[in-house]
Each structure stands twice: as C-alpha cells, then as structure tokens.
Amino acid sequence: xxxxxxxxxxxxxxxxxxxxxxxxxxxxxxxxxxxxxxxxxxxxxxxxxxxxxxxxxxxxxxxxxxxxxxxxxxxxxxxxxxxxxxxxxxxxxxxxxxxxxxxxxxxxxxxxxxxxxxxxxxxxxxxxxxxxxxxxxxxxxxxxxxxxxxxxxxxxxxxxxxxxxxxxxxxxxxxxxxxxxxxxxxxxxxxxxxxxxxxxxxxxxxxxxxxxxxxxxxxxxxxxxxxxxxxxxxxxxxxxxxxxxxxxxxxxxxxxxxxxxxxxxxxxxxxxxxxxxxxxxxxxxxxxxxxxxxxxxxxxxxxxxxxxxxxxxxxxxxxxxxxxxxxxxxxxxxxxxxxxxxxxxxxxxxxxxxxxxxxxxxxxxxxxxxxxxxxxxxxxxxxxxxxxx
Amino acid sequence: xxxxxxxxxxxxxxxxxxxxxxxxxxxxxxxxxxxxxxxxxxxxxxxxxxxxxxxxxxxxxxxxxxxxxxxxxxxxxxxxxxxxxxxxxxxxxxxxxxxxxxxxxxxxxxxxxxxxxxxxxxxxxxxxxxxxxxxxxxxxxxxxxxxxxxxxxxxxxxxxxxxxxxxxxxxxxxxxxxxxxxxxxxxxxxxxxxxxxxxxxxxxxxxxxxxxxxxxxxxxxxxxxxxxxxxxxxxxxxxxxxxxxxxxxxxxxxxxxxxxxxxxxxxxxxxxxxxxxxxxxxxxxxxxxxxxxxxxxxxxxxxxxxxxxxxxxxxxxxxxxxxxxxxxxxxxxxxxxx
Numbered sequence: 001x002x003x004x005x006x007x008x009x010x011x012x013x014x015x016x017x018x019x020x021x022x023x024x025x026x027x028x029x030x031x032x033x034x035x036x037x038x039x040x041x042x043x044x045x046x047x048x049x050x051x052x053x054x055x056x057x058x059x060x061x062x063x064x065x066x067x068x069x070x071x072x073x074x075x076x077x078x079x080x081x082x083x084x085x086x087x088x089x090x091x092x093x094x095x096x097x098x099x100x101x102x103x104x105x106x107x108x109x110x111x112x113x114x115x116x117x118x119x120x121x122x123x124x125x126x127x128x129x130x131x132x133x134x135x136x137x138x139x140x141x142x143x144x145x146x147x148x149x150x151x152x153x154x155x156x157x158x159x160x161x162x163x164x165x166x167x168x169x170x171x172x173x174x175x176x177x178x179x180x181x182x183x184x185x186x187x188x189x190x191x192x193x194x195x196x197x198x199x200x201x202x203x204x205x206x207x208x209x210x211x212x213x214x215x216x217x218x219x220x221x222x223x224x225x226x227x228x229x230x231x232x233x234x235x236x237x238x239x240x241x242x243x244x245x246x247x248x249x250x251x252x253x254x255x256x257x258x259x260x261x262x263x264x265x266x267x268x269x270x271x272x273x274x275x276x277x278x279x280x281x282x283x284x285x286x287x288x289x290x291x292x293x294x295x296x297x298x299x300x301x302x303x304x305x306x307x308x309x310x311x312x313x314x315x316x317x318x319x320x321x322x323x324x325x326x327x328x329x330x331x332x333x334x335x336x337x338x339x340x341x342x343x344x345x346x347x348x349x350x351x352x353x354x355x356x357x358x359x360x361x362x363x364x365x366x367x368x369x370x371x372x373x374x375x376x377x378x379x380x381x382x383x384x385x386x387x388x389x
Numbered sequence: 390x391x392x393x394x395x396x397x398x399x400x401x402x403x404x405x406x407x408x409x410x411x412x413x414x415x416x417x418x419x420x421x422x423x424x425x426x427x428x429x430x431x432x433x434x435x436x437x438x439x440x441x442x443x444x445x446x447x448x449x450x451x452x453x454x455x456x457x458x459x460x461x462x463x464x465x466x467x468x469x470x471x472x473x474x475x476x477x478x479x480x481x482x483x484x485x486x487x488x489x490x491x492x493x494x495x496x497x498x499x500x501x502x503x504x505x506x507x508x509x510x511x512x513x514x515x516x517x518x519x520x521x522x523x524x525x526x527x528x529x530x531x532x533x534x535x536x537x538x539x540x541x542x543x544x545x546x547x548x549x550x551x552x553x554x555x556x557x558x559x560x561x562x563x564x565x566x567x568x569x570x571x572x573x574x575x576x577x578x579x580x581x582x583x584x585x586x587x588x589x590x591x592x593x594x595x596x597x598x599x600x601x602x603x604x605x606x607x608x609x610x611x612x613x614x615x616x617x618x619x620x621x622x623x624x625x626x627x628x629x630x631x632x633x634x635x636x637x638x639x640x641x642x643x644x645x646x647x648x649x650x651x652x653x654x655x656x657x658x659x660x661x662x663x664x665x666x667x668x669x670x671x672x673x674x675x676x677x678x679x680x681x682x683x684x685x686x687x688x689x690x691x692x693x694x695x696x697x698x699x700x701x702x703x704x705x706x707x708x709x710x711x712x713x714x715x716x717x718x719x720x721x722x723x724x725x726x727x
Contacts, residue, residue, distance in 0.1 A: 001645050010636070013709035047711020119651075231709045347719035358652075368713040371702050 007230030008046070016235040017051035023242045030056045031194060032241050033331055035178060036201040037064030037359025038229045044368035046231035052238065059331040060364075062177060062286055063201060065142035066093045066357035067329060070283045071317040073170055074099040077139045080168060081105065081113035084310050087131060089124040090139035091146075092117045097356045100317045105139075121153035128157070128165040137306045140167045145203040147171045147295065148268040151275045154297070154304045168306035169297050172282060174204050175212045176293035181330060182220050195331070197241040199234065200226035202256045209264025210254050217250040228256040275301055285319075285353055286329030325352035328361050335362040336377045342366060393494040402488070402522030412520060415498050416484075419505030422514035424481060432516040434481055437540060442477035444468055445536040451725045453500070453530050456570045457585030458661075460533055461504035463727060466588050466661060467612075468535040469511045473595040474608045474664065476547045477539030481516040482508060484535050488520065489528035500531065511590035513537070544603045551606035552627030554697030557673035559666040561594070561680050562587070562688035563639040564616050568658035569647045571726050584643050587685075589662030594683040598666065601679055607667040610660070612727060617656040617715045619665055620703045633693030633705040633715065657718040659726045667695060 006012075024030060034040055040060045043049065049058065062068050078099055081088040088105065095105045095117055109115040114134075118124050121138055128136035140150040150167055157165040178198065200213055205226045213224045223244040227237030237255040244251060254260055275298060282294030297305040319325070323345070324338035335341045335354070345351035347363055354360035358367070365373045393414070400407040417425065424432050446467040453460045464484065472479045484504065488497065508515050566587040573582045591610065599605060607627075611619035616638070624631055640648075640655045648655050662685055668676055673691055680686030693705070703715040 001642055001649065004645075004649060008708040010708060010710045017710075044713065046707045046709050047713045048709070050711035051709065231707075231711075235709075347716075367716045367719075370714050370716070371699060371704065 004230070007228070007232045009232065012232055013051055013235060016232065016239060020051075020056065020235065020239050020242060021053045023239060023246065024053050024056055025246060026053075026055060028055065030196050030242060030245060031059050032057070032197050032199055032238060033059040033061045033181070033195050034199040034227075034234070035061035035063040035174065036199070036204065037067065037357065038202065039199055039227065039234055040064070040361055040364050041359050042229050042231055042234055044364040047368070048231050048234055051235065056238065056242070059195060060328070060361040061181070061331055062284065062329040063143065063174065064354070064357050064359040065146065065172070066097055067325070067353040067360045068172065068284045068286060069094075069097070069141055069170055069353070070285045071099050071319060072283070072315050074105075075315050075317050076312050077168060078103060078105060078108050078113075079312060080137050080306060080310060081108050081115050082111070084135070085114075086135040086137045086310075087114045087116060087127055088137050088139060089116045089118045089127060091119075091141065093357045094139060094141060096350070097353055098350060100315070121149045125153055125156055125162065125165060128162055132164060134164060135309075136165050138165070138167050139170070141170045143172055143174050143201070143204050144207045147272050147276065148207060148265075151271045154275050154301055155271065157304055158301070163303065166304045166306040166309050167297060169276070169295060171276065171295045172284065173293055173295070174201055174208070175215070176290055177284065177287060178213075178216060180287055180290045180293065182216075182222065184330065195222065196245050197223040197225070199237050199241070200224045200252070202226060202228045202233070202260065205256065205260040205264065207265050207268050210252050210260055210262050211264070213252045217252050221250045223250045223253070225253045226256050226260050228259070286326040320351050323352040325354045325362075328354050335365040336373050336380065338362070342370070342374065342377075393498045395494050397488050397490060397492040397494060397497060397522055399490055399522050399524070402520055408520060412518075415494070415501045416518060416520070419501040420508065420515040420518075421505075422516070424514045424516035432481070434516065434538075436480070439543060440541040442472050442475040442539040442541050443536070444471040445534065446471060447532065447534045448727060449529070449532050449725050450571065450727050451529065452571075452574055453496070455574050455586055457566075458588035459500055459503050460531065461500035461502075462507040463588050463661060464533040464535045465504055465507035465511060466590050467727060468537040469513060469590045469592050470610045470661075470664075472537050472539035473590075473592040474547070474610055475539065475541055476545035476595065476599045476605070476608065477541045478596060479511060479513040479537055479539040479592055481514055482535050482537045483517050484515050484533060485519040486521065487528055487532040488522050489530055490522055490525040492530055497531065500533075507590065511592055513592070542599055542603065545599050545605070547605060547608055549607065549623055549626035552623065552629045552667060552695060553606075554629060554695055555670065556606060556667050556695040557670045557691055558620075558631060558633065558693045558695060559668065559673060559676060559680070560611075560616065560639065560690060560692050561591070561664045561666070561686045562662075563641045563644065564611070564660055564663060565640060565644040565648065565655040565658035567661040568615070568726055569644050572651070573647065582643060582647060584641070584647065587660055587662035589685045591662065591664055591685055594680060594686050595664070597679045597683070598676060601675055602668060602672045605666065605668050605672070605676075607665070609665045611663055611665055612661060613659050614718050615655070615657040615659055616665070617654070617703070618717055620715065621717050623665075623667070624701050624703055628700045630696040630699035630701065631693055631703045632696055633703065635705050635708050637690055637692045639688045639690050656715060661727060670694075
C-alpha cells in the first residue's frame with residue numbers, strides 16, 4: 001500500500017534504530033511524552049520499544065479523546081439517550097466506556113435506548129434527515145482533529161434548516177493540556193516524571209499547524225517534534241528529539257512535513273472559530289479542571305447545542321477509587337502500577353477509560369505487551385515481598 | 390433469474406399443500422439427490438465403518454446477498470468446512486430454514502439454487518431439511534441452519550491435543566476477505582470496493598492434505614474473530630505459544646487499505662474459505678505445494694511456528710522488526726457476518 005508500506009519498512013526501521021542507539025548517550029535517560037493516543041497505539045502495535053535502547057522511554061500522554069472524557073459527561077450522554085429519548089450517535093469506541101454504575105452507552109442500547117455508532121458526523125446528519133420526528137444528538141468528542149467535522153455538521157444543519165439535530169460538545173484542545181501537564185500543580189513533584197521533550201500530535205497539527213506548540217519551547221524549554229503516526233515517523237521524530245536534547249536545543253520541529261505546516265488548515269480553523277468558543281474551564285478525566293482547554297457552541301448556534309436544548313440533571317459521578325487512570329493519563333504511573341490492571345480491568349470488562357479505547361495506555365499494554373507486563377508485575381510483587389521481609 | 394413471483398406466506402410453513410409446493414418447487418428442485426428423494430421424516434444413510442464427524446452451524450448473515458456469495462452458499466460452506474477441519478470427508482448435510490413472512494419467493498429460489506450448486510461443488514448431498522415461517526417482523530428475511538456428518542479417514546487424528554512446540558503454522562491464503570466484503574456492503578458503510586468474500590468449500594483441498602500427511606496435527610478455519618481468535622483458541626487449548634512473522638501473513642492490498650481506513654486489524658477479520666494448518670516442520674513444503682494446486686489455496690504461506698515456551702501467548706515479529714502479542718478481539722467488531 002503506497003504511503004503506508006514505506007513507513008513500515010523493516011530495513012529502514014533497523015537503520016533508524018541503529019542511528020538512535022548511536023545518538024543516545026548511555027549515561028542519561030531520555031523521557032519523551034507522546035501526547036497522542038495514536039502514537040501510543042503505533043508504538044505498541046509495531047513494538048517500537050524493541051528497536052530503541054533501554055534508556056529511551058516513551059511516556060504516554062492524555063491524548064486519547066475517549067480516555068479523557070469525564071464520567072459525568074458520559075453519564076449526561078446516557079441521560080440524553082434514556083431520559084430524553086433522543087437518537088444518540090457517536091464514534092464506536094465511545095459506546096463501550098463505562099459510566100456510573102458501569103453503565104455504558106452500549107448497555108443503555110441493550111436496555112432499549114436508541115444509540116447508534118457512526119463513522120462520521122455526516123452519518124448523524126443523515127439519520128436526522130431520515131427521522132424528522134426524532135431528536136438526533138451527536139456526542140462530539142475529541143481534539144482539534146474531530147472538531148472541524150462537528151463544525152461542518154452544525155453549519156450544514158443550519159443551512160438545511162435541520163432543526164432536529166444537535167451536538168453534545170466535548171471537544172478539547174491539545175496545547176492547554178500540555179501546558180497543564182508541565183505546570184501540574186496537583187502532581188507530587190517526587191512522583192513526577194521529568195519530561196525531556198514531546199512527540200507532537202500529527203493529525204491535530206494538520207489542523208492547528210505547528211505554531212501553537214512554540215510556547216513549549218519558548219516558555220518551558222521543552223523540545224517538540226511533530227510526528228506522523230507510522231512507526232518510522234515515531235522513530236525518526238525520536239531521533240530528532242534526542243539530537244535536540246544532546247545539543248541543548250529547544251525547537252519545534254516538524255517530522256510530519258508531508259502533512260503539517262506551521263499555519264495548519266486555516267479554513268478549518270475559521271469554521272471552528274465561527275461556531276465554537278473557548279470554555280473558561282473543562283474537566284478532563286485524569287487532569288481535573290483545565291482552564292481554557294475546551295470548546296462550547298456559540299450562543300448564536302444554541303439551537304444546535306444539546307446542552308442548551310435539553311435540561312440535563314446535575315450528577316455526582318464517581319470514579320472507581322482504585323483506578324489509576326488519572327495518574328496514568330498524566331504519565332506519572334504505568335498500567336502495571338494499577339491494582340485493577342489485568343484483574344478486575346481488562347478490555348472485555350474495562351473499569352477505567354484507559355482500558356476501553358484502543359488508544360489508551362492500559363489497553364495498549366494489555367493487548368500488545370501483556371506477556372512482558374505480566375512478567376514485570378510478577379517481578380515487582382516478588383521485590384515487594386523481599387522488601388517487606 | 391428466477392421465474393417465481395410473490396412472497397412467502399404463513400401458509401408456506403403451515404404443513405399443508407402450500408408448504409409441500411414450496412419444498413417441491415424450490416428446495417427439491419435445486420437439491421435433487423437420491424437421499425432427499427427418500428422423502429421420509431429421517432433419511433437413511435449407509436455409513437462405512439470408522440469415525441463419524443458431526444457438526445451444526447446457524448447462519449444469520451446480513452446482507453443475505455454479498456459480493457462472492459450469499460447466505461445459501463455460506464450455509465453449505467460453513468458446515469462442510471467444519472467437517473473438513475476434523476479431516477472428515479462430508480457425507481451429507483441437512484438444512485433448516487426460518488423464513489420471514491413476506492420474503493420474496495424469487496430470493497428464496499435464488500438462495501436455494503446457490504445452496505444446491507455449492508453442495509454439488511462440494512460433492513455432498515443435502516439429505517433432509519425443514520421449513521418454518523415466522524410472522525413479518527419476527528425474523529430478518531431468512532435464517533439457515535445446516536448440520537452435517539462426515540467420515541474421518543483411518544489414522545487421521547486432528548485436534549489441539551496434538552499440538553507441540555516447533556511445529557509450522559500455515560495459512561491457506563490471504564486473510565480478511567469475507568469480513569471486509571460484508572462490511573463494505575453494510576448500510577451506512579458502503580465504501581465501493583471490489584473485494585469478494587472468500588466463501589468456499591475446503592473439503593477437496595483437505596482431502597488431498599490428509600491423504601498426503603495423515604498425521605497432520607491441526608486444521609481450523611479462522612471464521613468469526615479472524616486469525617487472531619483462532620490462534621488464541623488453539624494456544625489455550627493446546628498449551629503452546631506461537632511466534633508469527635507479520636510480513637509473512639498474506640493480506641490483499643484492498644483489504645489492507647479498507648482496514649487502514651476503518652481502523653481495523655486484518656487479524657481480527659472473518660474468513661469463510663481459509664484454513665490454518667499446523668504440522669511438523671518437515672511437512673510444511675509438501676502441504677503448501679498441495680494448497681497451491683487448489684484455487685482456494687492460492688496464496689498459502691507459512692506464517693510462523695509454535696513454541697513450547699510462553700503457552701497461551703501468540704506473539705508476532707511486527708513489520709518493522711519489533712514484537713507484540715496478538716490478542717483476541719475485544720467486544721464485537723461487526724455483528725452478523727455469517
């Protein structure tokens with residue numbers, strides 16, 4: 001397959017692996033956060049760790065849209081489907097996430113709610129056209145990549161006079177979340193991982209461009225390399241980060257130049273700005289309240305805003321206390337550090353969000369690296385026993 | 390084109406003349422064979438001495454007609470292949486229909502014709518059957534359950550108990566065709582493709598396989614859940630591990646492209662005309678050569694080896710040379726594919 005196979009080529013990967021091993025200083029550790037769940041998935045799906053030396057670490061960030069949606073918002077979506085009787089449409093992964101009482105949208109569907117998986121906001125519009133007597137709500141989640149399609153849906157609905165369509169907007173933004181992780185007032189500094197740089201999101205950057213990351217280099221002295229989602233992209237970007245660290249440079253570099261420009265997709269940005277505005281604050285699962293990190297629908301489009309259209313009840317949604325998703329999403333803990341991992345929490349029966357989405361760190365460790373992870377967990381337990389004795 | 394017009398009515402399942410007419414005009418016409426001609430409640434079959442394999446399979450595929458097949462041919466292939474995976478030569482099939490009131494008779498005729506043709510091609514008679522009609526809205530067109538019996542040749546003993554480390558793992562051709570063909574025709578997902586289902590009877594190829602290597606350890610058709618589910622089942626049941634090579638696993642470029650686009654893994658996609666074969670390493674080349682001689686074995690390849698270490702784990706050297714575990718599919722990727 002053209003434009004795919006060449007980015008998964010073994011000879012090139014081995015050659016990049018050798019270059020990384022030659023560049024990495026054995027006397028130090030390199031901790032790079034891949035913000036985006038797409039990168040986490042690529043790293044595990046292709047076993048990129050096996051091709052880089054042991055002192056180059058990938059710290060998995062919170063860039064998985066399904067993982068960071070707080071339980072309360074999911075409970076709201078379930079309420080829309082059950083109590084308000086709407087046709088609730090969403091992307092596939094979202095349907096399996098457990099909300100309060102482990103109830104998911106899929107379970108709500110089994111109990112009789114009209115929940116439908118769609119591949120695109122345009123499918124949701126089609127459902128709205130086909131059911132003029134029903135209210136159709138699209139559960140919009142995701143970063144800057146999925147926001148433009150939601151904006152297009154609202155613009156189209158207005159142009160067509162489609163009054164029975166609305167968006168339950170949960171769109172979030174990448175740069176404020178990265179800033180929040182770096183400032184992380186709630187993280188115990190003793191626990192925190194020292195991050196040496198970031199693998200910047202690829203598809204998000206195709207929309208917003210590389211410019212919004214420049215503050216990371218300027219204000220926080222952290223190098224950023226925007227990387228594509230193929231394994232060779234990740235490896236090349238890692239090499240670029242190692243060079244920056246070794247040379248003491250802090251730049252925003254663009255490995256994904258075949259797609260990403262400094263300015264991004266201005267047309268998409270304009271449409272998003274026309275329909276959405278920034279919320280003062282938004283709760284992220286794992287990160288807590290993050291100021292100016294999410295979007296809401298502008299008042300002039302309130303007719304298409306599910307939050308304005310439907311009276312949602314106040315909820316107190318509680319996470320499972322043992323679930324380490326919050327710390328895992330910040331890169332502070334690893335899935336193996338969670339008591340639930342692989343026992344109460346598996347992809348078949350997920351407790352936390354990181355296990356539900358294929359882009360979540362827990363699902364990646366369980367699905368692709370279970371053997372090694374279980375061995376590490378056994379070793380940790382043995383070490384703890386020795387320490388206790 | 391069928392000359393039949395009109396729709397299935399409740400009376401077609403009522404036991405009266407309408408039912409007899411339906412059976413005579415559609416099923417008996419397309420399935421004609423001496424066993425069915427006995428016309429009893431149960432058909433008598435002369436069985437040679439030896440071990441008999443028996444299996445059953447319900448088919449609820451949606452859509453009923455898809456590129457490369459339909460529910461009729463699929464219902465024959467599904468059961469014939471289940472028998473073949475025991476190394477058995479199919480002797481006879483049965484077919485039970487649950488038909489929804491209002492289902493076009495022309496479609497039923499088309500399905501029965503396709504079943505008859507598939508059974509003849511597989512060399513197995515449909516020996517008896519049953520027809521029920523349910524009210525409109527209580528079914529979804531037609532569901533077909535087929536059962537089958539087959540004769541296992543002397544000396545053939547196929548099953549997970551035969552698995553051990555150091556064996557060769559073969560696949561009879563490119564994976565994922567059936568699932569992607571069905572998916573591409575689902576409402577709301579049409580994405581114009583030329584991919585055809587691989588639905589096919591594997592019994593002729595299996596007959597040659599067991600004739601050449603009667604001591605073959607394992608045959609299994611990777612249907613629902615795809616290659617990953619099949620191999621994980623085998624690893625658990627046989628208490629072995631496996632190490633595969635991603636680059637050796639055949640996937641058609643159009644299937645790979647559809648999977649990329651939809652975020653699916655070809656390893657999880659269903660097949661209806663492929664088999665996994667696990668054998669002693671010295672038999673691998675012989676078996677691959679046999680598969681390559683059959684149309685349904687084009688593209689057969691050795692994809693890995695079993696290991697005595699890491700029982701229960703299927704691992705794979707990835708395209709770039711890393712390693713990873715191949716897991717079961719969690720949740721449901723696509724309902725009603727067979």
